[in-house]
Amino acid sequence: MTDKQPAGNSAPDTAESGLPGLSPADTPETVVALTVAYQGSCFSGFAKQDGQCTVQGELEQALRTLYHHEIATTGAGRTDAGVHALGNVVSFGLTQAQFDERSVEKLQSSLNALVPDALVVKKIEQKPADFSARFSAQAREYRYRIVISQTPPLFLEPYVWWIKPGPLDITAMKEAALLFEGEHDFRSFCVAKSADLGPTTRRVSRVHLFSTQHLGEQNLVVQVIGNAFLHSMVRVMVGTLVEVGLRKQPPSWIGEVLEARDRRCAGQTAPAKGLTLWRVLY
Numbered sequence: 620m621t622d623k624q625p626a627g628n629s630a631p632d633t634a635e636s637g638l639p640g641l642s643p644a645d646t647p648e649t650v651v652a653l654t655v656a657y658q659g660s661c662f663s664g665f666a667k668q669d670g671q672c673t674v675q676g677e678l679e680q681a682l683r684t685l686y687h688h689e690i691a692t693t694g695a696g697r698t699d700a701g702v703h704a705l706g707n708v709v710s711f712g713l714t715q716a717q718f719d720e721r722s723v724e725k726l727q728s729s730l731n732a733l734v735p736d737a738l739v740v741k742k743i744e745q746k747p748a749d750f751s752a753r754f755s756a757q758a759r760e761y762r763y764r765i766v767i768s769q770t771p772p773l774f775l776e777p778y779v780w781w782i783k784p785g786p787l788d789i790t791a792m793k794e795a796a797l798l799f800e801g802e803h804d805f806r807s808f809c810v811a812k813s814a815d816l817g818p819t820t821r822r823v824s825r826v827h828l829f830s831t832q833h834l835g836e837q838n839l840v841v842q843v844i845g846n847a848f849l850h851s852m853v854r855v856m857v858g859t860l861v862e863v864g865l866r867k868q869p870p871s872w873i874g875e876v877l878e879a880r881d882r883r884c885a886g887q888t889a890p891a892k893g894l895t896l897w898r899v900l901y
Contacts, residue, residue: 647712650750653678653730654742659703660777660892661737666697674698674738678709681733685726686717695752695899696759699851701891703778706741706898710752718745758824758900759848763841763857763893774834780857780893787864789828789839795863795870796826796841798877799856806880808856809849814882822846826856842897851888859886 655674663671667679675692682690695708721729723743730740764779766772771781806819823845831838841860843853859876862868876884
């Protein structure tokens with residue numbers, strides 16, 4: 620995933636780029652919000668990168684095909700390579716005339732025909748001109764899935780972290796998870812090189828562990844809801860909780876790691892494939 624958020628995008632000046640499309644007078648009058656789902660293993664993350672297949676890059680290429688000029692997009696969650704999404708939100712601006720060119724249903728079917736099969740536009744909504752998928756979001760929900768079994772999970776393998784038994788102490792993990800809730804400096808729980816790029820304080824409203832059965836496998840789900848997330852923050856949180864579950868550390872250790880503000884003090888980074896950006900709340 621990440622869980623890190625983009626710095627926000629604005630529409631490019633197409634007059635300078637030489638591309639046909641909006642003139643300086645044709646400023647965006649409405650915002651379109653796409654709810655998208657994708658298999659993270661098929662992409663080099665959400666954010667556009669030269670020479671890489673990314674979610675943002677594929678969406679912007681599809682929009683360029685439809686509208687014949689560059690359209691910049693903003694994502695609510697800038698997931699890392701390998702991290703999935705069920706309900707990420709992506710916004711972009713259009714003039715009213717452009718929006719009226721085709722119905723929402725036609726736009727959805729056209730985009731889904733143009734993007735890779737591992738990416739689906741699930742919903743399209745027209746929003747006010749001041750809406751931003753990133754800045755208008757009130758909270759983001761991530762879910763991390765763990766399968767604890769003697770044999771590998773055949774059907775769920777691309778979407779879970781498989782941990783062989785011994786059993787995890789779920790009670791201890793739930794106790795530890797409560798220490799994440801509230802507003803904290805999460806510097807210990809993000810990629811070290813990104814910690815110096817800006818503030819590392821975030822507000823986490825809920826960390827909840829529950830079990831569910833899916834495709835014949837018992838899943839331990841770690842649900843995390845917060846206002847925003849740092850690079851790999853949820854994955855490091857989960858990796859640290861697993862250390863507690865394996866009884867390598869007591870639940871109180873989470874508080875010590877938060878106070879340390881040092882990535883070296885936390886547990887491992889859980890594999891990307893177990894993480895899904897579940898939904899964005901507005």
